[in-house]
Amino acid sequence: MSLNKCKGFLITSLFICAIGHAQENNTMEKDSISMQNLNEVVVTGESQVMSLSKKLFAVGVLDQRDIAKVAGNNLADILNYNLNITVTPDPSTGRSTISMFGLDGQYVKVLIDGIPMASDNGMGNNIDITQINLEDVERIEIVEGSMGVLYGDNAVAGVINIVTKRGLDHAKWQLQLSVQEETVGDEYEWFDKGRHIQNAKLSHQLSERTSISIGGSRNDFAGFYNGYKGKNYVNIQDNAVVNDGLRGMEWNPKEQFTAFGNLNTGLGKHSIFYKFQYYDETVAVYNRNVNGRLNSDTGMVEPTALDENFDTQRVMNNLNISGPLKGQTIYNLSFSQQTQKRYYQQYVYNILQRGIESYTADNLSQSSEIWYSKGFVGNMIPKSDFFNLQLGYEFTHQTGFDAIATGEYSNDVVENTLENYDFFGVADFNVSDRFSIFPGVRYTNNSQFGNKLIWSLSSTYDITDTFKVKAIFGSAFRAPNFEELFFYFVDSNHNVQGNPNLNPEDGISIFLNLEHKFRLGESSMLKTAFKSYYFDIKDKIASVVTTDEEDRNLFTFDNVDYSKILGFSLENSLMMDRWQLSLGATYLGESTAIDESQVSNSDYLWSFNLQSSVGYTIPSINTTLSTQLKYNGRTQVVLNDSGGPVIGQTDDFTWMDASVRTNITKNFNITLGARNIFDIVRVNASDVPSGAHGSSVSSSRLFGNGRSYFLKLLYNLNFN
Template sequence: MNLNKNKIYIYFLFFLTASVYAQEQKKDSTSVEKLKEVVVVGESNVMSVSKKLFTVGTIKRKDIENVAGNNLADILFNSLNITVNPDASNGRSTVSLFGLDGQYTKILIDGVPVVSDNGVGNNIDITQINIDDVERVEIVEGSMGVLYGDNAVAGVINIITKRGLRDNGWELQLSLQEETVGNEFEFFDRGRHIQNFRVTNQANEKFSYSFGASRNDFAGFYNGYQGKNYFATENGLIKNDSLRGTEWNPKEQLTVSANADLDVGKHNFFYKLQYFNESLDIYNRIVNGRYENGQLNPTAVDQNYETDRWVNNLNISGPLNGATNYNVNFSYQNQKRRYKEYVYNILERREESVLNDAVSQSSEVWYSKGFVNNIVPKSDFFNLQLGYEFTNQKGFDAIATGDYSSDVVENTITNYEVFGITEFKPTKKLSLNPGARFTSSSQFDNYLIWSLSSTYDFTEKLKLKAVVGSAYRAPNFEELFFYFVDANHNVRGNPDLKPEDGISVFVNLKDNYRIAEEGYLSPSFNFFYIDLKDAITSVTAEDDDGRILYTQDNIDYSKRIGFSLDNSFIYKNWNIGLGATYLGVTSSINEELENDNDYLWSLNFQTSLAYKIDKWNTTISSQLKYTGKTQGIFSDENDELFIGETEAFTWLNASIRTDISTRLSATLGARNILDVVNINTRSSAGAHTNSTSGSRLIGNGRSYFLKLTYNLNF
């Protein structure tokens, strides 16, 4: 994606400034809001079942605006049981829920799994998910395999798109955001520069549509490195001091989306079209020195990864007969990731020649999910929900370096699934909800995913929820079919991987107190236990020719157990959140060789504070999160696996959001105030390993941002 950054920025700034001073009729603030009648909206029917059976947290639109969130990574940092894991080398950030990585958490947009570099719905790069057209984000904790299929072991993150306006008419929204990266900032060249544009038209009570675009330019994190055009000399020769490039690779993202929402009688049709483009640059630290016509002409072999993704989602919902409703999703998504390796002329600042230019990853996904719920509406004792899910993924996956040929082999995974959830209410307070999903896969044996959920209402506000069920995860496309072999590399997926299996238990006790005329306290206590058998991890082995092979394999087990307490306190203009989780994790690479299987315990702590100053239309907010030491599986300098831990760290953000006028608002804030950059990883010496240590880049330092948003309704 080649964009003139200077022109885009100047045009956008001019457009925003001109719009602020544009003359339009002021909206009557005393008008009565007319609410649109909705029978079923997107995935809300499934989510309402989830809220009944599982613990569900919601990040609302106002929470997103208070922290100036642009992508999903911006807003998940402060969620109690979620850790965002960034990787500076490839620019990806994934989530970890209850100590389980992104393979175990399913990410959906309006109930449809998101296609990514690595699979469908799992291990998603959350920096690629733009949230400017998002109404809310729902986080469902607990094993959700019956409702959402394999790989929803730790939970589900469902992103709900905005739909229409409250009143007929138009809404125009523009925003401009400038952000430092640590202490680094220059217009156009350093820092983070974001522009958003969105138009929505509520044509009438039955039909609305919208169009929007967002550009996110991250110039990278230098952190002492000297950038793309740096080289050093000594005695007239190139001196390779490894300071060229950046610590965190730069990338530029463009998201364009459109949707249409139509009511036909009592039936709703919602269509979403989205295009995403990302360009990621990797600058080689090694500079090649050469002389041409008696003059030093340094070059470097650099890389560029470009991702293109198209998403087409259609949701149809409505009543079948009386209170019985249906909900059907159809989706077609495709993604291609292109790799280019080229010679960059540093002195002339241009691309000199291309060494490799090929598609390194391709995915084409057809998906459909449908269900009918409230099938027995007249019964006070029994009810039923039935549904199906279909996924067909075709493509290939190979790292984008080295030699390419026409021998890339396409693979296909097709899943056919049916599921059902029943509800028994022996009393008004007790509900029992057994459920099952039958999965037939082209890659694995048929499998039955099961769960048993129960709710008990002690009072109208004091409620107990519990769920026990399968912890089933199937290997993703990359783990199975990744293939890259040349003279210097031997990295392959393992098509013989077995799905992980196990059991999960989640218990939640929640209450709600009114402690003053305008004050409410909502405490929530959770217990969870997850036991995974045949857990999948990276290993080293030998291939048929005796060479070292980097691949995937099943290890013995991985377990976690924990408790969390989450409190929400609202009093007048104060909104305070306070929570803590005590998590224990243990893993075994080979249970027969290891006797020390003690849990590594860690404490995670989270607090948030928001205060609204009505007189100034201003909200002040802050979020603090302490992430305790965590256990993981690492490899040493000899590529031997060992079980180690990462040290604890604390993250603090703060912001102030104010309405300058009825149409213009500003958000000023700071991220990572405690200036976290690296955290240490280490292991203890054991019977078969020596003590090892290292570090991992986790943040880009204390950063500051300013966001201006302009809204025009007419």
């Protein structure tokens, strides 16, 4: 292809040009990177009204520097290295979900500027984190623990808040363009293999208080073959198809497009922030099986395959207004309207002709629309040093349907409406300068399961200015999901139905956080944090066998299990001249009881994780070297087997990335790196759920796509 040659030439000339340029300008930029580093640690960023309250919780922050060093395009690229978070990809659907403290994505709430994000059939939880683009992100805040009072349902394990970048610091205009080329394992081609990313963003500071920004990002992941042979493969022997299972891909291809824009302005003392986002994602699913029907006219085999296509579109409009209400009392109001639609296509692909013969399905399979509002009034009693109060409300109205979650056998894909009215309040009792107590309470009224009361109690004690203790005692609940409520599959051999009468799962967490900062010198600092945590989750939803009115066996869901999680972690970070080092470890145990009524209490099953990163800056050549490592210890879970509970496990494995980032000119930088250096693809596992008929038992779990290399070129132009 002549285009390929042309592109190869381009990239070569780009390099030559860039290197030539670098030699002229490498003295221009000073030590801005290391200075920035230090600021990040000291400043807590309280001025951002929409960020999570650092007063009440221990907030972990990943900033643009952290994103840049792994050349992260979406949230899945960077969360792998968080000590208490595991990213689990599902190669067949292309979704990646997170688990925190061993609790899956349904227990973690993801917010964008404080507003929960629409997910496949919910609000905020069970988010596919590959769908969250990082191009316009300022930082990512991670709070661990049950945050029900401030963030509502499903904030059981923790909350992740994505904060949008707004405004420009130095110039009137900024144009950012970047391209990123990645291998997927050792697979790479200009078009059909690897990962290809393009980003563009234009920001403009209209006046001191008003800025706008628009941009787009495209991420074309061509899939991971890993020995599979793609969509045009078929094995024909003696005019008959041999199904060797090699058609398709290990990890299906996915193409994502995000367009975004925001407006940040002020009216008097009031700040207004509006954000728009459009997201489109296409996932192609290639059938491993080939239909080898013969053409009865010619007698020749005409191999076809039934392939699928999922197209998800999401539109988000978020508006936030904040300002003083009276005196020092402030208000903060958020409104959001979000829609998500998923289109499903199934078609007959003729493998030899390489074309689509016919469509067997082409419809809207999932749709939801969400109206959301949250508001609070804070600092209500500014005159009192001892007592203060914050009061707020949260409202969610969600309508939609999901034909897949309710089961493909469901005859009545009905539209469901879910409404939440919540009111919450948090009080401050500043007992002394160093000791504060914050009790909080939230009342939820949900149209599905009625009323619910959540509470929390946190306290901070500053032993010295640099040695602080926080204790957080909070509750939260996970609402039953769509499938658990409405799934339906009934025929002569099957009777599987959701349970509309499910109650939410109740979770309580206790966090103890000790943090000590040591200033070691002019530009050196050590931060040490010790955490201990305990989760108690009752009424966990699990599948059960019971009988229906006609005395037939009914497979359904009920609130029967519970689990307890106990853990300890120690995190250290050190800044020293050109070095940034971190080392952390966590030791986590989970005790699960499957079906409380049966005596199947298990002991705590422990797992150990280790995380470390090293960064080194060479100012003379404007280059930062960084590497990070995470050891994921063996994890065990209790599984319900026909012979009683058994322990299944996933073996340990280690992630490691390394990258070099260099500013070739003030405006142009290159990041070159390697992901997954230990070449992890599959990890042995004996806890993979088998299919309904036990036909697809797998003894391993897919975590990665092997050692990959990436190159990112970023051009950043500021002008007035």
